[in-house]
Amino acid sequence: MGFETPLGLLALGLLAPLAWLYLRVREQPPAAVSSLRLWESIAEPPEPRRRPKLPLRFFLQAALVAALALALAQPWIAGSPADQTATAAPERIIVLDNSASMHARNGDGTRFEQARAAAVDRLAELAAAGPGRFTVLVAGGREETLIAAASATDARAAIEGARAGATAGKPGAAVEAAAARLGSDGSIDLFTDTKAAALVVSREALARTRIHLTGQSGSNLSIADLGTTLGRLGGGEARALVTVRNHDDVPRRVRVVLQRWEEPDATRPGETGPTTGTPAGGTAVAAGNAAPVTELDVPARASARAVLGPVGWRGPFVVRLEATGQGPALDDFSLDDVAFGVFAEPRSFHLRLVTQDVALGAQARALAAAHGGITVEISREPDAPATTPADVTIFDRGVPRIPPPGSVAYLAPATGNADVRLAGRIAGARISASEPHPVLASTTRPEILLDVADDPAVVEIVPDPRLARVLTARAAGREIALLQAGEIDGRRVALSALRLPGRTLASADGVPALVFLVDLLHWLAPGATNAPLTATAGAAVVAKFPDGAPIDRLEGPTGPLSPDAEGRLHPDEIGAWHAMGRERAGLLLVSFRDPAESEIDGTADAHGNGAGQAPAAADPDLPAGGTTASLAPGATRVPLTTAPLALAAALLAAEWLLVALDARRSQGDEGL
Amino acid sequence: MAALNRGTTPGATSLLDRVFEPGVLSSLDRMRLRISRASGDRPGHTRVRGRTDPSGSELDRWVPYVHGEDLRRVDWHVYARLGELLVRRFVAEREVPVWILIDSSGSMGPAGAGSKLDTAAAVAGLLGAICLAGGERVYLGGIPHGARDFSHCGPLRSRTALGTLHAFLGSLTPAAGEGDLVAAVEAALRLTSRGLVVLVSDFLIDPGLVARAADVIVRRGCEGRLVTVLSREDLDPAWLRGCDRIVDRESGRVRRIAPSVDTWQRYRDALDHQLAQVREAATSRGMATAFALSGSGIETLLRDELPKLGLALVR
Structure with missing residues (x-):
């Protein structure tokens, strides 16, 4: 048995003043009389023998002080090997950044694929080093625990089943959550494309985190904005206004293509037709004879706008960015090369x-x-x-x-x-x-x-x-x-x-x-109740159709989604989602639009920062593997702090009870 | 006398201040303190029995003419009838020095309206005012710790000195230590002889000391009067219930007691014995005694106790 903080035992010194308070002679002050002359003729009674008499309350308070001192000292006992594996095995937390920028191509695969492979390797390394409990978190728009305190085998399955999302990431928040979960032992491994300097995380959490960076450069063009122009009351010709952002340091030329989006049967999800290069179910068809294609020159680190149309039809459409000619792929990040829009039907x-x-x-x-x-x-x-x-x-x-x-x-x-x-x-x-x-x-x-x-x-x-x-x-x-x-x-x-x-x-x-x-x-004019809905990936969508009819669930690229407690939906994948309600069904077109995530060339400096917080500075003195001191095999300590605290609480309750009884007794005496 | 009928309210106006209210003072004008043999050397208004003067207002006796006496003193009517030269002697009228000594030791405390010291000062004020109205020469003194600390005031004559009398009595406060009664009497009578000495105290001291003080008074040819002032707490110790220790206000000495009914009874017996010894020391030397309970009204004092000192109404 030992103590984590032996100085806490100094609190036992409080017993001395406590005993003095009880043992000191507390006499009633003598009554003043005119003269002792008459009293001297009366024999003085013998001096009573004063024996220290300590009440029960003293012993309760002394025990309370002792229990608190013991709790302050944080006692522990050496645990058996069985205890070590059951409860005291260090926790290893692996945090996977599955934000949208992890979709960026990096060599043969994407950043996320490489991060996932690195995480599997690290998991094997940790499992070989000793017993541990493994937890896997993903740091997307909302941190999510894939598996907690599990074996290495289960953790590996969880890692291999993870996928990148289409939302902004918050790796800093995930690391903080992991650090809060972590006990005095254990480690955190973060797999991300965000540099440590750009992470919004406390120094304590950062000191316990080992960061594995995967890819920090790439070329990208993104659809920064998509709008439509229609005639009065929705009539007349329609045009699409597409704003393209060049994230590279050199001017780029890009082809902007507008295609009509048709659903085979909006009321029967899962039966979508073959795609023609669109990221999700549905069919992109030629937009007719209204010149839906244009080529656009976009200056370096700047934006340009293209006007597609006019078109004579109404309905959903998709705008895509394509490379001009037969050259290589447009860029390394395809998620923001597609955007959905709707030419609203004229109101009848x-x-x-x-x-x-x-x-x-x-x-x-x-x-x-x-x-x-x-x-x-x-x-x-x-x-x-x-x-x-x-x-x-x-x-x-x-x-x-x-x-x-x-x-x-x-x-x-x-x-x-x-x-x-x-x-x-x-x-x-x-x-x-x-x-x-x-x-x-x-x-x-x-x-x-x-x-x-x-x-x-x-x-x-x-x-x-x-x-x-x-x-x-x-x-x-x-x-x-x-x-x-x-x-x-x-x-x-x-x-x-x-x-x-x-x-x-x-x-x-x-x-x-x-x-x-x-x-x-x-x-x-009444609203167009059957018009498709549009949303941005990761943003909350009120689970209602335009006429107020409720949406019970969404079905789409990542499976069914239900509204949260506040009646909001969070579609986190771009594409066509089917909104299913009790009264009707409709289409929800989800596009990706996040300038910070699209900045994949400077991802490390661009995302992961929460609002109102300054990025944490990287500590150059940190060891490569950021974990704190680990325990030697067989030296596990089983803390015993809870027992003295519980004892102190019980003693406190007993003392209160005693005081209450005394007070009641005193009231009874006064009544008599 | 309406002013005299008001009772004393503790915590209100002190008894001493009530004595000097105009209504009370006018009542005192009709009172005199009878003095049997004390006299001073200065002519006054008090007729001194046993002492004669060649002139006066009350004829005492005739004595034979002695050569050298003033022939104008010869009673020629007696000579015509009897053929003897006789001279008239009148009862001497003198101004009597009156010393009122008030015990201001710690045992008279604590200070405040209705305390023992307030009652003692009121008694002194009553006697002093009556004596001034009677044309006596009044001295006041506080019983000190010793002869060196003896503070006094006087001589005071006539009603014009009532303010001084009031001021001196009002300035008395309980001293921190024990009083020395014998030293006070000796200090006072070093200046005076054949006067009237009134001692106002609780006399909770050795009765032997009271006897010694009385002896000093007698030795100086003075008359003596003793007024014992006690509080209700002095009379009945039952208020000490639950206290196992008491402290002497004068000496600060602490003594343990057994708070019981038996103890209270033994105390009362001791007090009765003490009062009897004081009374014995006084009466055996021809001195009158009176008793005043702190908090008593002025009417009670004038009606019941002070007449024992020779107080009487005139006219």
Whole structure:
């Protein structure tokens, strides 16, 4: 038996003052009398023999002090060989960096393949050195323990089964987690492409870590951004805007190819068709005759943008970077050479316009004809039944007694109902404030709407707390709401105090009002519920379709994925994932986009840093294999700290109990 | 007398201050302290029995004319009737020096309203005010540790000296050590003879010392009065229940006791014996004694105890 910190036994010295506190003579101060003259005639009683009398509480407190001193000294006993293998074998932790940059090609294989092979070799080396418990961690977007405190054989299987992901890596966090798990013995081996100087890790953890670097250079071009341009309301021609980043020190020329993405059957995952070079299931087909290919010159360490299109179709597509000519491969990192996008389908909906303004009806029909996919029904009576259930209803002055289903807009309402309440009419209104809102997305000067309305007095609508106040005017010394928009019971509702006269819309002066009408329709139009979803690998995706229907699971390149406790999905592989819900199924296209991971030439300096932390400095004095002192065979110590601590806690509880009993007894005496 | 009927409230106005309230002082004007044989050398208002003067207001006796006497003193009416030359002698009227010695030793403490020292000072104040009203010459003294520490005040004459009397009594505080009664009496009577000496103390000392002090008073031809002041704690030691040690306020000596009913009873017996010895030492030398309990009211003192010293109402 021995002590890890024998100085802790000095705490036993506290026993001396404790004993003094109990043994010191505590006498009641004598009472003062006028004179001892009379008392001298009375015999003085004999001096009582004072025997040290120590209460039970003293012995409890002394035992408490002794137990705490023992715990401070951290006693241990020599363990048997059986104990060594069972509990005291040092833990060997292997951390594999499986971030996206480990996909980079390095010689014959990828960095991750080489790291995995090196880890297997290191595992064999450690297993040969002595008994140990092996733990394997991967340091992707979230550190994950593949296997814990297992045998070398199981650890090897875990390493060989690991794969690189498509997310940013946090090797520093994984090393910290490993160091926290590690006891006083053991070691950490990190296999990564990040230099020690770039790791965000404490000095203590770094001192116990042996870093195995695999590949730190390479050539790369990446798709830094992908956007689309569509016509108003989704109609017209579509184009893809591709931003390409050159991570090399020399200018590069690259071919950018846009291909339409088709799913054989989105509702039947696992039955995807043959691929044509795309990273995941699905089929990339030629994009038609709209010149979807272009070549782009990208300066060194800079970006350039390519515009692909126009195309006349709608739907998902994939953009790929390819080498020009028949030369070698484009670069060493292919993950960021592919990106998914969607040309959204034009929105089709049924519009019911209730107005007595013939010109306004004509304008609405013309607008629908120009857009396509919109059917228009003109009605004169607000309470007349609709021939077809309308997705969007616009009431020009007339107001129905019962609000219709679907999205609705009231223009200068003459009466009120459950959606709108009127306070009267007011003249001399002037715009005083406007808030950003999609219905004013293209309206830069809202005052023009007031002029277009050409009405000396506007309707004063009572502000509805359920709606956002978009336009506010000042009249008669008070604020009035000119335009309100928001959702009531799942319906989009817009209340406008302004009219949109049809004859004005037909003139050149009415263009702002026409733009406003288009924005209003755009906002009121129902969402395209079956449009594919897009996401970035590693980012959290809310497990809902655009219309709010829940997504129960994802099925894709790495198998099924379920939402986490917060209702979020974390697809970590690029490609097409199938979102499966109770009500419907859809497509989730996951692209890779991470400038830090794409910087594979300087990976060691670029990633692994957490926000707000400075990289830990590498200690040049560290030994090559960073592990701390290991135990000689047979010298295992079995710590005994828990027992004295438990004893101290029990003694403390006993003392409290004793004090409580004394207090109760004292109260009883006072009561008597 | 309404002012006299108020009781003493501990912690409130001290008994001494109440003595010097105008209502109390006016009551004292009608009181006199009877003095039997003490007298001074200066003419005064106190008639001294057994001592005659050629002039005065109260005729004492006739004596035969002696050659050399003033012929104007001859009572010619007696000579006409009897044919003898007789001279009238009147009762001597003198100013009596009154010494009031107050024990301010530690045993009279602790200081404060209602304490033994406050009661002793009040007794001294009452007697002093009465004597000043009677035209006597009043001296005050604190019983010191020894003759060298003897502090005194006087002579005080007439009511104009009431302020000085009050101030001196109010300045008395319990001393740290034991008082020396004999030394105080000797120091006082070194200056005076044939006066009145009033000792105010708890007399919780050796009765032999009280007897020695009384002997000094007698030897100097003075009258003596003793006022014993005790506290309720002195009378009944039951308040010491639970205490096994006591300390002497004067000497600081500590003594162990057995806190029991038997002990209290034995103490009371010892106290009765002590008081009896003090009384014996006084009465055997012709001295009157009185007893004052600390915290008693002024009315109680004037009505019950101080008359034992010769206090009486006039008119």
